[in-house]
Structures are given as C-alpha cells and as structure tokens.
Amino acid sequence: MSDDESGSGATRPRRTGRRPGNTDTRTAILEAARTRFASAGFANTSVRAVAADAEVDPALVHHYFGTKQQLFAAVVALPVDPELTLRTIDAAPVEQLGETLVRAVVTVWDSPAGPGVVAMVRSMLAGEPNLVRSFLLEVVLERVRARIATDADDGRARMALVAAQMMGVLITRKVIELEPIASMPLASVVAAVGPSVQRYLTGDIDPDRARRVRTGR
Template structure:
C-alpha cells in the first residue's frame, strides 16, 4: 500500500551528505586529517578543510578532538597532549628555558604516558613508520612554539631549536631505549641541572653561526 500525501506520509528531507555523528565519523576525520597534515603540514591545514574531506560538520571535529593541535596529536598517536608541557615551557623566564625544557619533557617520559612515546620513537628509529607526520608535528607544533620565544631580528632561531631537538632525542634514546646508566636512573632534577645549560646555550648563547 502506497503512502498518501498527508502529513503521516510526507517524505523525509534528503540528507546533505554529511555523516551523522555516530557512523564512523571519528575514523573518517582521522583519515582525512592524516592525509591533509601529510600533504599540507600543520599551518596550512584547517579544521574546516578536514571536515569537508571527511564529510562532516566542523563542529563534529571539535567535538571529537578539540583543537587543531589536539587533532594532530591524535593523528600521530601521541599518548599525551603536549599543550600542558608547552604552557610550562612558555611561562618560564627565557634565561631558565633550557633547564625547564629538560625538566618538563623528562617528566612526561617518566609518567604513565612515557611508554607510548618511547614505543613511537622506537618505530620511527626502526623505519617501521613514515616519519613525515611525526617530523611535521615536532617542527611545526612543538619546536615552533619554542622558536617564537627566542627568535630575534637577526636570528630566526631555527638552527637553535634543531640543536635542542637533537640533544633531546639523544637523551631520550640514552635514558629510555638504551637505558645507559647512570643516565637511565638519574633523577629528573639532576638531569635538568646537567643538560639544561647545554640547551640554554643552544637557545640563547653563542653557537658560532657567524664563524
């Protein structure tokens, strides 16, 4: 029996093509964001563009992931949002930045989230994962926030933050992957006191760029 034209048989309006909130939208957003970030990087990727690619409303992206930075962290599968650590680093005096970077980052490595970070680094070092997104996250999100604090009219700070990154990777590998003693069991405060001055020189001291 065919429905009549009364209110009880009125046809429902056709969907616009956007995904409803509970039908694989989260996975679609992650896939779209992964492709966008890999192709365009962090700065040139917008939440609206990701939403369009995923076929959802931008509000749904914010609902699932919060900010664009948190979305990027989810894409690279970080077990912790770096925002709280970055806020600590940004709040300290410039002449104490090196020591506080070590203290804050080692605190995350030694936390319950640490094993997930170490596992991700192991995969990258072994060549199991494509380093493109991880490199973009480190350079465009984490290091960029530090660079903006130290950049001057004569020095954009890019070499300086790259040196900081190289030092931090070395400490991570020695402390958490190779477990070199006494580095592996050194209290975070002692490690900060030992390595912090080197980071501080990289950030604000003489690194011989003009020689």
C-alpha cells in the same frame, strides 16, 4: 511486487552532502588528519581542510577532537595533553628555558604515560617520520621559537638543534636504555643537558660569527 518495490534490485542512491556523525566519521576524520599532517605539516593543516577531506562539517571535527592540537595528539596517539607541558615551558623566563624544557619533557617521559610516548615515537619513526618532525618543530617547539626569534635569526636552526638534543636523550634514556643516562635522576639530567639546550636557544651557535668576534674582523 517489482524488484524496485521489494528493494532486491534497487540501486542504492549515491551519498551526497556531508557525512553524518557516527563512529565511522571519527575514523574518517583521523585518517584524513593523519594524511594532511604527514604531507603538509601541523602549521599548514587547517581543521577546515581536514573536514573537507573527511567529507564532514568542520563542527564535527571540533566535536570529536576539540582543537587542532588535540586532533594532532589523537592522530599520533599521544597519551598526554601536550598543552599542559607547554604551559609550564611558556611560564619560564627566557634565560631558564633550557632547563625548564628539559625538566618538563623528561618528567613526562618518566611518568606513567612515558611508555606510551616512547611507543608513539617509535611508531612514527618507523612509518611516518614527517609526523615526528611536525610534532617536534611545530607543536612542541614552535612557541619556544616564537619567543627567541629575532629579525636576524628566525630560530629554526636553534629549534632543530634542540630537537636533536632531546631526541638523543629520549633514545638513550628510554629506547636503548644506555646507562648511566637511563637511571640518572631527573635533576642530574636537567643539570647536564639544560645548559646545552639553553645555548642552542639563546647562545652563539654560529662559529663564523664567534670567530669574527674574537678576532675583531
């Protein structure tokens, strides 16, 4: 029997076409998605692009992970479905967005899933800050921005201020556990932080404009 017949000296043919569905495929999709999300952001990443990078059919991405948002949640190891929190925020009137956002987000942090969320944020801050930025501005806050944006103000500066405020609360409450914020009741956190977040969302954040209004110039 020849080497070719026995297989001992045969050269394995190069794989062509799409990767078949298996556990390695799921890992390949996650790795491709992590790279895409970190470099291009959430909004500029498509399921089709992730599939192409992972050399799989786009249908397999949906099969394993569902929507693009669910794929992102898997990439960052988010222990909760962000859609549930986002729906609560979506349902709030614009004038109550600040307190609703604070209540909804802090409720997740204080839940049994909270330690997983904190671990996720710590991990991303240490190694992949681009994912943190994309998660905050393009997943959590983008739908809020779309609601408060106007022709004169796209709301991006407002979202950055909200993100800074909420990250500050997360770090003081859950990471360094600064008292009394660490043990402050949810209602007290909402009452203290909600108005500031609301001002960032719908109030005047331009000091030059405020001065012009006061002076009439």
